[in-house]
Amino acid sequence: MAKSLFDKVWESHIVMNIPGGSGVLYIDRHFIHEVTSPQAFEELEKKGLPIFRKRKIIATADHNVPTKDQHLPIQDPLSRNQIETLSSNCKKHNMKLFGLGHKYQGIVHVIGPELGITLPGMTIVCGDSHTSTHGAFGSIAFGIGTSQVAMVMASQCLLQRKPKQMRIHVEGNLKKGVTPKDVILYIISKLGTGVATGHFVEYTGGIFRRMSMEGRMTICNMSIEMGAKGGIIAPDKTTFSYLEGKKFSTTGITFKNAIKYWKNLYTDEYALFDRKYSFDASDIEPMITYGTNPGMGIKISQKIPKHTDQKSLEYMGLKNNESLIGKTIDYVFIGSCTNARIEDLYLVAKIVTNKKKAQNVQAMIVPGSQKIIRKLREEGLDLIFKKAGFELRESGCSACLGMNEDQIPSGSYCVSTSNRNFEGRQGHGSRTLLASPLVAAITAIEGKIVNINRYIEENSLLN
Amino acid sequence: MNKFTRLISKAVPLEIENIDTDQIIPARFLKTTTREHFGENLFRDWRLTSNGIPIKNFILNNSSYSGEILLTGKNFGCGSSREHAAWALLDYGFRVVISSSFADIFKENTLNNGLLPIEVSDKFLKDLFQAVQINKNTLLCVDLEKQILKIGTTNKDESFDIDSYKKMCFLNGSDDIDFLISLKDKIKAFEKKHSEFLS
Ligand code: SF4
Numbered sequence: 001m002a003k004s005l006f007d008k009v010w011e012s013h014i015v016m017n018i019p020g021g022s023g024v025l026y027i028d029r030h031f032i033h034e035v036t037s038p039q040a041f042e043e044l045e046k047k048g049l050p051i052f053r054k055r056k057i058i059a060t061a062d063h064n065v066p067t068k069d070q071h072l073p074i075q076d077p078l079s080r081n082q083i084e085t086l087s088s089n090c091k092k093h094n095m096k097l098f099g100l101g102h103k104y105q106g107i108v109h110v111i112g113p114e115l116g117i118t119l120p121g122m123t124i125v126c127g128d129s130h131t132s133t134h135g136a137f138g139s140i141a142f143g144i145g146t147s148q149v150a151m152v153m154a155s156q157c158l159l160q161r162k163p164k165q166m167r168i169h170v171e172g173n174l175k176k177g178v179t180p181k182d183v184i185l186y187i188i189s190k191l192g193t194g195v196a197t198g199h200f201v202e203y204t205g206g207i208f209r210r211m212s213m214e215g216r217m218t219i220c221n222m223s224i225e226m227g228a229k230g231g232i233i234a235p236d237k238t239t240f241s242y243l244e245g246k247k248f249s250t251t252g253i254t255f256k257n258a259i260k261y262w263k264n265l266y267t268d269e270y271a272l273f274d275r276k277y278s279f280d281a282s283d284i285e286p287m288i289t290y291g292t293n294p295g296m297g298i299k300i301s302q303k304i305p306k307h308t309d310q311k312s313l314e315y316m317g318l319k320n321n322e323s324l325i326g327k328t329i330d331y332v333f334i335g336s337c338t339n340a341r342i343e344d345l346y347l348v349a350k351i352v353t354n355k356k357k358a359q360n361v362q363a364m365i366v367p368g369s370q371k372i373i374r375k376l377r378e379e380g381l382d383l384i385f386k387k388a389g390f391e392l393r394e395s396g397c398s399a400c401l402g403m404n405e406d407q408i409p410s411g412s413y414c415v416s417t418s419n420r421n422f423e424g425r426q427g428h429g430s431r432t433l434l435a436s437p438l439v440a441a442i443t444a445i446e447g448k449i450v451n452i453n454r455y456i457e458e459n460s461l462l463n
Numbered sequence: 464m465n466k467f468t469r470l471i472s473k474a475v476p477l478e479i480e481n482i483d484t485d486q487i488i489p490a491r492f493l494k495t496t497t498r499e500h501f502g503e504n505l506f507r508d509w510r511l512t513s514n515g516i517p518i519k520n521f522i523l524n525n526s527s528y529s530g531e532i533l534l535t536g537k538n539f540g541c542g543s544s545r546e547h548a549a550w551a552l553l554d555y556g557f558r559v560v561i562s563s564s565f566a567d568i569f570k571e572n573t574l575n576n577g578l579l580p581i582e583v584s585d586k587f588l589k590d591l592f593q594a595v596q597i598n599k600n601t602l603l604c605v606d607l608e609k610q611i612l613k614i615g616t617t618n619k620d621e622s623f624d625i626d627s628y629k630k631m632c633f634l635n636g637s638d639d640i641d642f643l644i645s646l647k648d649k650i651k652a653f654e655k656k657h658s659e660f661l662s
Binding site for chain 1: 479481483485486489490491493494495496498508537538541542543545546549564566567568571575576626627628629638639640642643647650653654657658659661662
């Protein structure tokens with residue numbers, strides 16, 4: 001029978017099936033961080049259970065770390081305690097930790113791929129919903145709760161019911177100024193935030209094939225924003241060359257054999273999906289959100305739809321049928337596991353070189369990892385950002401979730417490259433407009449939202 | 464996990480769709496390392512102003528509504544995977560959440576904590592809201608064994624689905640972790656034949 005990529009990876013990880021339709025799914029990689037792991041360690045301790053496969057657990061501190069002066073002791077006692085608890089738990093169990101100050105520290109979904117820990121065909125979990133990011137490598141990756149973190153620690157397995165499958169196919173050519181972020185914001189705006197509940201989504205078609213790994217990660221990252229359990233893209237040459245030479249990926253002879261194995265990871269021609277959608281790439285334009293869920297997005301040049309939910313518009317201080325062009329912005333946040341990779345920051349640098357941010361805007365760049373920061377410095381991009389008036393911070397989740405002190409003040413507008421525009425997500429009362437790094441960079445320079453297509457033409461950008 | 468068989472209770476109608484876990488419990492309250500006391504900050508920014516004053520028209524501040532059942536709009540629990548959302552609802556006193564759909568991770572979190580998620584049809588969800596809004600003292604009756612949810616005042620009912628294994632967990636008060644540990648030998652045998660490229 002014809003099988004999907006998802007079927008193939010899923011079936012190769014089923015230890016056994018149980019009555020009722022669930023299976024015991026073996027997990028190859030388990031990422032943990034400071035916020036959703038302490039109660040799992042506590043549960044194991046209470047039950048007197050050992051950690052079953054330490055080698056498969058990789059820890060980092062990211063959600064609740066300061067992004068300024070990371071070498072100094074953390075001021076907030078609660079945050080400090082959470083980070084110290086992670087360190088002491090990892091030490092006690094002799095587990096790999098890329099904690100604060102470590103050269104590989106960073107946002108969990110940025111460091112896994114960039115270190116070659118994430119590989120095709122694997123099952124990957126983390127107590128974080130954006131674990132879906134790792135699906136860009138052709139792995140089954142999904143977010144779990146803390147009780148499940150404890151289960152994986154104790155048994156390296158989870159009880160799971162096989163999700164339904166959805167395929168989203170996009171063909172055609174992307175217009176100038178349209179980035180992977182716009183593609184996924186466009187798809188979510190068309191399909192809604194609950195469309196993929198209970199499904200795993202495979203992305204197929206020319207635009208994903210031609211996309212870089214960074215772009216594919218941005219796509220898979222936001223799968224959760226339409227309710228999907230995860231997103232997946234078949235591995236190909238782009239995947240293999242991205243992984244070659246990465247710190248923890250297989251090397252030499254084994255790498256060659258690994259490629260042979262990875263080449264079997266694709267969806268058969270007649271594989272069945274529960275649902276299918278198709279889009280034409282040429283219909284996609286630079287996007288922005290105006291509401292309080294990621295499905296409330298429009299092409300920048302469009303007006304806010306007429307019958308938008310009032311509660312949401314009130315929160316955002318916006319009106320039905322209003323255009324966002326010309327809207328003054330207070331903050332620009334370039335960061336998060338969606339768009340704080342090196343490619344995103346190259347794009348920002350390209351826009352802001354020899355320019356200066358508008359006075360009314362505070363612009364902040366929070367790279368996804370220490371490794372990226374080193375690269376920026378090596379190539380002198382830190383100076384470009386500094387000259388343009390952007391503040392370059394150290395790595396962490398930062399204003400993506402407003403857990404540390406990096407918060408957007410109540411009532412302020414923030415164009416953000418992150419993934420969620422929920423009420424209060426970036427701080428109590430904050431108003432988030434999600435967009436690509438390109439849109440964010442241009443907004444910072446102009447101090448307001450502009451018509452991106454026209455701006456690109458007029459300034460001969462991206463030629 | 465506590466056992467669950469039947470519950471007869473009033474319900475609190477929170478008629479909003481797409482409620483995300485950032486609303487259920489905002490990130491700034493996730494800095495602790497234990498599972499306790501999250502109820503205090505349940506729906507914090509909808510419940511209280513930044514000065515800690517209760518916001519009058521929020522349903523949880525309306526003392527005429529009470530009960531151990533939360534009735535809510537579709538796609539409840541979307542967004543972040545934080546299990547703290549399930550802990551907060553339980554700690555506040557809810558034992559059942561009813562909606563026409565739940566986000567996947569949230570649903571698994573409720574099932575792993577003994578908070579019963581009941582998925583009903585859009586039509587029945589409307590009936591439920593209507594019944595509770597007309598009469599605040601309406602009792603809802605949840606029978607897990609029979610998998611039936613009934614509205615006391617109108618006698619309308621609907622059956623609901625639950626994974627048979629999960630149902631057994633609720634009825635016995637058991638959880639996955641003990642079951643998974645009992646499979647260690649099988650898991651070890653699986654590891655032996657698992658591909659080297661995945662190790
Ligand atoms: S960057 Fe944001 S979305 Fe990504 S893991 Fe951190 S908090 Fe979650």
